Amino acid sequence: MSKLARRQFLQLSAVAAAGVIVAPVREAGASDLPQLSEDDPMAKAMKYTHDASTVDPSTRNNPAADQTCANCALIQGDDGDAWRPCQIFPGKAVAANGWCSVWAPKA
Numbered sequence: 001m002s003k004l005a006r007r008q009f010l011q012l013s014a015v016a017a018a019g020v021i022v023a024p025v026r027e028a029g030a031s032d033l034p035q036l037s038e039d040d041p042m043a044k045a046m047k048y049t050h051d052a053s054t055v056d057p058s059t060r061n062n063p064a065a066d067q068t069c070a071n072c073a074l075i076q077g078d079d080g081d082a083w084r085p086c087q088i089f090p091g092k093a094v095a096a097n098g099w100c101s102v103w104a105p106k107a
């Protein structure tokens with residue numbers, strides 16, 4: 001990861017953390033949120049795609065074949081929903097079968 005990419009990741013993480021802190025008491029359901037577009041500037045910066053199977057596992061920061069938004073520590077909402085809120089993309093729903101470069105394994 002280059003210094004610029006690290007710096008950008010830290011900035012975006014701070015924005016996401018601020019969004020979580022300032023979030024309203026009522027948690028928005030995925031059906032209340034617009035779906036994240038792959039053309040969204042933040043999505044492009046995070047290399048987001050709706051279909052994780054289109055991403056070569058060897059190009060990932062943490063190579064693993066089975067990385068999807070559904071098994072990421074940052075996803076929110078109910079298991080089984082096709083579109084769910086994500087801490088990285090406040091106010092947008094991501095595809096459960098999607099992937100981005102910030103993927104982190106669930107504990």
